[in-house]
Amino acid sequence: MRQAVEDYLKVIYKVQQRQRRASTSAIAESLGVSLPAATSMVQRLADMGLLRYTPYRGVELTEKGARIALEVIRHHRLWELFLARALNMPIDAVHAEAERLEHALSDSLEDTIDAALGYPTVDPHGDPIPAKDGTLQEPSHIPLGALPAGSKAVVRRVPDSDPALLRYLAGLGLIPGALVEVVEVAPFNGPVHLRVGDRQHAIGREVAGRIFVEPAPVQD
Numbered sequence: 001m002r003q004a005v006e007d008y009l010k011v012i013y014k015v016q017q018r019q020r021r022a023s024t025s026a027i028a029e030s031l032g033v034s035l036p037a038a039t040s041m042v043q044r045l046a047d048m049g050l051l052r053y054t055p056y057r058g059v060e061l062t063e064k065g066a067r068i069a070l071e072v073i074r075h076h077r078l079w080e081l082f083l084a085r086a087l088n089m090p091i092d093a094v095h096a097e098a099e100r101l102e103h104a105l106s107d108s109l110e111d112t113i114d115a116a117l118g119y120p121t122v123d124p125h126g127d128p129i130p131a132k133d134g135t136l137q138e139p140s141h142i143p144l145g146a147l148p149a150g151s152k153a154v155v156r157r158v159p160d161s162d163p164a165l166l167r168y169l170a171g172l173g174l175i176p177g178a179l180v181e182v183v184e185v186a187p188f189n190g191p192v193h194l195r196v197g198d199r200q201h202a203i204g205r206e207v208a209g210r211i212f213v214e215p216a217p218v219q220d
């Protein structure tokens with residue numbers, strides 16, 4: 001039960017980052033459950049004071065609900081970084097493990113992992129780690145697909161939950177911290193040609209839109 005509550009709150013928090021109120025259908029879809037199941041759980045969470053639910057108008061977390069969501073997200077992202085750094089797990093494998101481990105993390109182990117990792121602010125996918133006090137700074141990076149030819153940028157964030165996509169990106173060297181140069185952007189929504197290190201690749205426009213970068217300072 002506790003795990004289900006935490007999963008719902010986390011998903012609602014993420015849906016609410018895109019829109020102020022999360023619809024029950026968006027919640028059901030994100031969790032892979034039926035609409036009636038999501039609706040009855042949402043009602044229970046409302047009874048617990050974790051969210052406000054207005055039928056047909058969607059769901060909004062209360063302060064208490066958002067605090068729990070952020071704590072679970074903090075656990076998830078700390079675990080991901082711990083698994084990647086301390087156990088050398090590839091970045092496409094850490095998300096699935098963290099989905100389980102996030103529900104079982106004591107305060108003292110959380111602090112120990114946080115300190116051992118040097119109080120990190122981002123996970124291996126570049127997602128920001130909420131602070132211990134429950135605050136979360138969302139960085140404002142731009143999609144790689146929005147850069148014109150000739151731009152140089154540093155990869156800062158990749159999608160965390162699609163292992164096949166992550167393996168593909170890692171195979172091209174497109175992981176957080178990598179320096180990329182946009183060589184050519186084909187017209188008519190064609191591929192984006194990139195230089196990563198001494199290799200050149202072409203990736204689809206859709207994928208380029210899901211990689212977030214920080215433009216590199218111009219050098220002469």
Ligand SMILES: [Zn+2]
Binds near residue numbers: 161
């Ligand atoms: Zn993850």
